[in-house]
Amino acid sequence: QVQLVESGGGLVQPGESLRLSCAASTSIRSIDAMRWYRQAPGKQRELLASVLRGNIRDYADSGKGRFTISRDTATNTVNLQMNSLKPEDTAVYYCNAQKGGTDYWGQGTQVTVSS
Numbered sequence: 001q002v003q004l005v006e007s008g009g010g011l012v013q014p015g016e017s018l019r020l021s022c023a024a025s026t027s028i029r030s031i032d033a034m035r036w037y038r039q040a041p042g043k044q045r046e047l048l049a050s051v052l053r054g055n056i057r058d059y060a061d062s063g064k065g066r067f068t069i070s071r072d073t074a075t076n077t078v079n080l081q082m083n084s085l086k087p088e089d090t091a092v093y094y095c096n097a098q099k100g101g102t103d104y105w106g107q108g109t110q111v112t113v114s115s
Helices: none
Strands: 004-007 010-012 018-024 033-039 046-052 056-059 067-072 077-082 091-099 102-105 109-113
Touching (some): 018 109, 033 067, 046 077
Antiparallel strands (some): 004 018, 067 077, 091 102, 091 109
C-alpha cells in the first residue's frame, strides 16, 4: 500500500507560479513511477509529467514547457513546479504512484487560476 497526500494548491492570478507536492508513505525509491495528472471540470483526467526509477523524467504534451517534475528521496516527495499559469490550468491536480503493477492515487489538490 502506498498513501499519497498532495499539497500546495490554491488560487493564483494568471502568470503566477505554484509548486505542488506529493508526499508518499513509503520510500519513493521503491516506486516504479510517480506521475502528476490533472482533471478540469467536464474533462478527462490528463497526464502531465512522470518521474521513473533512476530519476528519469518525462513530460506529456500538456506538461511540456511550463511544468517541471522533481523528486526528493530524503522526504519521499515528488513536486510539480508550475510557472506562467493560465486560466486553463484550473483543475484538480492528482498524484499517482505505480508500484508492482498497482496504481495508487492521492485525493487531489485544487488549483484555480483567475484574476
